[in-house]
Amino acid sequence: MEIIKDLPEVFEEFAEQRKNSFLAVKQLKDKGVPVVGAYCTYFPQEIAMAMGAATVGLCSTSDETIAEAEKELPKNLCPLIKSSYGFAKTDKCPFFYFSDVVVGETTCDGKKKMYEYMAEFKDVFLMELPNTQSEEALKLWKSEVIRFKEYLEKKFDVTITEEDIRGAVKTNNEVRNSLKRLYEVMKHDPAPIQGQDLFKVLYGSTFKFDRKAIPAEVTALVEKIEKEYAEGKMLEKKPRILVSGCPVGGATEKVVRAIEDNGGVVVTYENCNGAKSIDKLVDEENPDIYDALARRYLNIGCSVMTPNPNRLELLGRLIDEYQVDGVVEMTLQACHTYNVESLSIRRFVNEKKGIPYINVETDYSQADIGQLNTRIAAFIEML
Structure with missing residues (x-):
């Protein structure tokens, strides 16, 4: 008989997934399974899975590890880049340690220069990501996807067939669909669960190595949430917040806590580890699988793209579908693309969607928690 766990227990399991995977990645290495590490949503995961x-x-x-990184990198650099480099340099990240290759991408200037230094002590494969989403850019990105496949074939002495890639695409599309169904439970008003718990699953699921097992686990969770909601188990009605901006996770979860500790509920995440990475599927009907992959990944609406209409399209859709009362954009200090783009996000949210917007600029320290709470509490009170 299957033991049905309580929701809080399931959420905690997902929250612990990253730590549990430290051991799992070593076991995979011991079995001779290649490990490919990456930092970005633009990483075409299906090629490595294939x-x-x-x-x-x-x-x-x-x-x-930021202090360690600052011995070699400038202090006024984005904390995500310094943290990435610091963990790599100090070997304090088991995932980095066990990765046979790290896939980098030319998203922003800071990252691509950092990858140069990282390549001095690790195999780094750098993908040339265009900074625009034109048809010409698509040609370049498709050729990069193929170059990545050829690199893996040569490095690991394997053949990656189209059939293998299509199998990986199917698996990942199923994962995306299941996670989409999960975050869609937040369309309910009042919300069924805390945004922090939703995030635990979205973030935790990225550390599950058995991708095929994710849809069944997440679907069971969705069914449980819906069943309890139908029985009247839900949060009290609160202002509904959309979180946008730089990647959330680890230290920056303080922003989500500040929202939910001060009377709001995060009903949707537009960030990399939220809707942005799950919203679009790879077109399985496209006869050219490399074109299908290139299109799906290049269309992600990140602030490194100029212009960036896809971000506004997704943002607008989420605001409508989730009946959002206010938008909190979290930007990291010295993240130039997101900080510059915050003006157009503010205009879009205020003028086109007619709802309040606040930008909080932060870093990975805990020094600004008091200030965050004060600002976000005032914002939520205004709603």
Whole structure:
């Protein structure tokens, strides 16, 4: 008989998933499974999966190793870049340590220069990401996807067939669909669960190496949430917040806590580890699988793209579908693309959607928690 766990227990399991995977990644290595590490949502995961590799997001969300990184990198650099480099340099990230190759991408200037230094002590494969989403850019990005496949074939002495890639695409599309169904439970008003618990599952699921197992687990969770909601188990009615901006996770979860500790509920995340990475599927009907992959990944609406209409399209859709009362944009200090783009996000939210917007600029320290609470409490009170 299957033991049905309580929701809080399930959420905690997902929250612990990253730590549990530290041991799992070593076991995979012991079995000879290749491990491919990456930092970014633009990483075409299906190519590595098609080879039978385990893929993992590398440590980059804590201030633990920033002091170490600052011995070599400028202090006025984005904390995500410093954290990534610090964990790599100090070997304090088991995922980095066990990765056979790290896949980088030319998203922003800071990252691409940092990858140059990282390549001095680790195999780094750098993908040339265009900074625009034109048809010309698509040609370049498709050629990069193919170049990545050829690199893996040569490095690991394997053949990656189109059939293998299509199998990985199918698996990942199923994962995306299940996670989409999960975050869609937040369309209910009042919300069924806390945004912090939703985030635990979205973030935790990225550290599960058995991608095929995710849909069943997440679907069971969705059914449980819906069943309890139908029985009247829900949060009290609160202002509904959309979180946008730089990647959330680790240290920056303080922003989500500040929202929910001060009377709001985060009903949707537009960030990389939220809707942005799950919203679009790879077109399985496209006869050219490399074109299908290139299109799906290039269309992600990140602030590194100029212009960036896809971010506004997704943002507008989420605001409508989730009946959002206010938008909190979290930007990291010295993240130039997101900080510059915050003006157009503010205009869009205030003028086009007619709802309040606040930008909070932060880093990975805990020094600004009091200030965050004060500002966000005032914002939520205004709603």
